[in-house]
Amino acid sequence: MAATKAQIAQEKADKKKNISLFWKIYAVGIGLVVLMFLLAAWEVFGDLPDHTALENPQTELATEIVTVDGKTLGSFYNDNRKPVKFDDLPQNLIDALVSTEDERFWDHSGIDGYGTARAAAFLGSKGGASTITQQLAKLYFTEQASSNKLERLIQKLREWIITSRLEKQYTKEEIITQYLNEFDFLKQAIGIRSASNIYFGKEPDSLTVSESAVLVAMLKNPRQFNPHREISKEKSFNRRNQVFFQMVRNGKMTEEVKDSLTALPIVLDYNPEGHNDGMGTYFREHLRDWLKTWAKDNINPETDKPFNLYNDGLKINVTIDHRMQKMAEEAVYAHMERLQTEFDHQQTRNKTAPFTDLTDNQIEIRLQSAMKRSERWREMKKKGIAEKDIIKSFNEKTDMTIFDWKAKGRERDTVMTPMDSIRYYKKFLHTGLMSLEPQTGHVKAWVGGINHKHFKYDNVEQGTHQAGSTFKPFLYSTAIDLLHYSPCKTLSDGEYTIPAGKHGNTKDWTPKDSNGDYGNMMTLKEALAKSKNTISARLMDEVGPQAVLDRAAQLGINTDGMDVVPSLALGTADVNLYEMVGAYGVYANGGIYNKPVLVTSIEDKNGTILYQYMPESKDVMNPETAYVTVNLMEGVTRIGSGAKLRGSWATKNSFYKEVITDYPYDFKNDIAGKTGTTQNNSDGWFMGMVPNLVTGVWVGGDGKSIHFKSTKYGQGATMALPIWGSYMKRLYADETIDVSKAPFKKPEDLSIETDCDEYEKTQNSSPLGGSEDDDSREFDM
Incomplete structure (x- = not known):
């Protein structure tokens, strides 16, 4: 109708x-x-950043430790962020990022209208609409997304507002740079530079297109697409290939290149940067203590507060050479693992292992003392737990991760009581190595122990140990200085007594030589090479212990508390490796002492110099005395215990082939040095030097009751010298490292004769020589 x-x-x-x-x-x-x-x-829904905050976003920047050869050794941080500039980013990384995360990045104004419409139309099934600028806004200024729809809408509105402000305040290049600097790639890798360092062991500008694609792939979800997690490797591989696809789609890669790259596996060079990870852990911890003191005394003008070591973005330029540090650690770990294996093998016959010469009661006292010094004891004490309950807990089995040379990553999970773990850790031998350039005092390598995570004690600077025969050059140089002795002067090695009442002795003192061979006439050079205690006693009687102590103090040794007694001649005093290396540096540097240097300069995040090191040098010894003492110590590596550094000897001893790494060393150049072994083989030392590098090594147990029973294994020539030899062999193999093979420089006006043939003519004496096969080289007390 x-x-x-x-x-x-x-x-x-x-x-x-x-x-x-x-x-x-x-x-x-x-x-x-x-x-x-x-x-x-x-700001009804919450605070938004003001104009100043947008121009100066407050981020926590890690303090970066940079080696003399331009490598990052480590960082101090709350967030391990090390910012880069846009010019530091490779083009392949930028192409991968834009192609994958925001195809129209260069054209939109922060909000991608097309992407937003697509996301709304397909409810996000064909991709989200979040631009790189929006992602930056999230990283900088907004909270975690809420599950409440209204709150999520409000958050999105705030994000859009912040995004538009960011686009007004920054260029597109700055937005990309800030986004990559802010993103957390996990594994302490905050920002693209840390990620590049940690996952690939290189700076961002050196990333290949494949490596850049791996990192861009992680932006979607750094945990789910993390190439280092075993469970995520396949997902990371597939997501990386998706990045290649996006680059082809956006004209940034050809199909041919994509096809060749998608077949390649992901290859990582993983370098963790946790405080217990990476290289130079003991050095970094020592440096941290120094920097804390420096920071307290220096005000950051931006905050009007003392500099913050963990978030002010400082750059610490240090003297460590990254290559030398790596080689030092390799030499230490290779030798210590083998030495520990031999020690463990010998302990199977020791009923009180790892202790020697102690009663059960003495062992218990030591274990109880270690328990009360432990972190577990301190933490339980802080909580107010009764002492009897703490002790009880130390005898209850619990899950723990322990250090083990043989385990993957040198750690293994086990179940044992905390008390058993204390005894377990007592068995390990420890070490310290420090390498120094004597002409500048610059410390080139610092290895304080075998594993910083499980053994915090630093045997370079914290630990003091009996010096043994490494103290003898101080005595010999005193005799050269005061008595004008030549290395060719001959003395009898017969038993020698310094009577009670002389030089502070309370009783007669008659030192013994470990090989018991007396009645020979020998040169001072031979006497030092073979570490003859009897001749050291004669020299000490002539110069007096106070003069020797004064000489040690001049060389930078802390002599406070050292007894002024003749036994100083045998190295009964405790010293640390840091001071010993500095002292030996005087001999290599013609009598000039350079205080060891760790930090050359400190810069703020803008590159402004905040601290510049001023060298501390002083003349402490006649150049002639220094050179003659070096000449004496050269005898150690030719006819003494240091002759193991010469290949002709090394190949003759099967034990050393098995236990010591990198035999034969086969050094032909001039090397001066001194081994040292203390009573009961508790400490093994080797101090070795060439004209431009002095390196000291100490090896020993956690206490004097933990040691090898025989001098064959427990002497410095077996425990410490091989680390020096292995380290130097690595250095010489790298032609980019300047380590001298030249002779030590001879003073022009030398008045002391060091050529024993010439000396014999003038003195009408006949020094006795020692052959390289002389078994007495095995013993060095």
């Missing part, structure tokens, strides 16, 4: 009303959206 005019009119009116209602609803909707934006902008 045809509609009446009234019906038609009504329909028109309804239609007009509906259209009007639609536009009203639309206007209200638009108005609500605008109002929501205005309310968000007016």
Whole structure:
């Protein structure tokens, strides 16, 4: 039936009303959206960053430790962020990022309209709409996304406002740079530079296109697509290949290149940067203590507070050479693992292992003392737990991760009581190595122990140990200085007694030689080479212990508390490796003492110099005395215990081939040095030097009751010298490292004769020589 005019009119009116209602609803909707934006902008829904915050976003920047050869040794941080500039980013990384995360990045103004419409139309099934700028806004200024839909909407509005402000304040290049600097790639890798360092062992500008794609792939979810997690490796591989696909789609890669790259596996060079990870852990901890003191005394002008070591982005330029540090650690670990294996083997016959010459009661006292010094004891004490309950807990089995040379990663999980773990850790032999350039005092390598995570004690600077025969050069140089003795002067090695009442002796003192061979005439050079205690006693009687102590103090040794007694001649005093290396540096540097240097300069995050090291040098010894003492010590590596450094000898001894790494050393150049072994073989030392490098090594147990039973194994020539030899062999193999093979520089006005043939003519004496096969080289007390 045809509609009446009234019906038609009504329909028109309804239609007009509906259209009007639609536009009203639309206007209200638009108005609500605008109002929501205005309310968000007016900070009704929460604070937004102001203009200053946008221009100067407050991020925590790690303090970076940079070696003399430009490598990052480590960082101090709350967040391990080391920012880079846009120019430091490779083009392949930028192409991969934009192609994958935000194809229209260079064209939009922060909000991608096309992407937003697509996300709305397909409910996100064909990708989200979040631009790189929006992702940066999230990283900088907004909280974790809420599960509440209204709150999520408000967060999105705030994010859009912040995004638009970011686009106004920054260039596109700055936005990319800030985003990559802020993103957390996990594994302490905050920012692209840390990620590049940790996952690939290189700076960002050296990343290959494949490596860049791996890191861009992680931006979607750094845990789910992490190439280092075993469970995530396949996902990381597939996501990386998806990045290649996106680069082809955006014209940044050809199909041929993509096809060749997708077949390649992901190859990592993983270098963790936790405080217990990576190289130079003991050095970094020593440095941290020094920097804390420095920071307290220096004000950051931006905050008007002392500099913060963990978030002010400082750059610490140190003297350590990254290559030399790596070689030092390799030499230490290779030798110590083998030496520990031999020690463990010998302990199977020891009923009180790892202790020697102690009663059960004495052992228990030591274990109880170690228990009360442990971190576990301190933490339980802080909580107010009764002492009897703490002791009880030490005898209850628990899960723990322990150090083990043979385990993967040198750690293994086990179940044992904390008390058993204390005894377990007592068995390990420890070491310290320090390498120094004597002409500058710059410390080139520092290895304080075998594993910083499980053994915190630093045997370079914290630990003091009996010096043994490494103290003897101080005595010999005193005799050269005061008595003008030549290395060729001959003395009898017969038993020698310094009577009670002389030089502070309370009773007669008659030192013995370990090989019991007396009655020979020998030169001072031979006497030092073979570490003859009897001749050391004669020299000490002639110069007196106070003069020797004064000489040690001049060389930088802390002599406070050392007894002024003749036994100083045998190295009964405790010294640390740090001071000993500095002291030996005087001999190599013609009598000039350079205080060991660790930090050359400190810069703030903008590159402004905050600290510049001023060298501390002083003349402490006649150049002639220094050179003659070096000449004496050269005898150690030719006819004494240090002759193991010469290949002709090394190949003859099967034991050393098995236990000592990198035999034969086969050094031909001039090397001066001194081995040292203390009573009961508790400490083994080797101090060795060439003209521009002095390196000291100490090896020993955790206490004097933990040691090899025989001098064959426990002497410095077996425990410490091989680390020096292995380290130097590595250095010489790298032609980019300047380690001298030249002779030591002879003073022009030398008045003391060091050529024994010439000396014999003038003195009409006949010094006795020792052959390289002389078994007495095995013993060095």
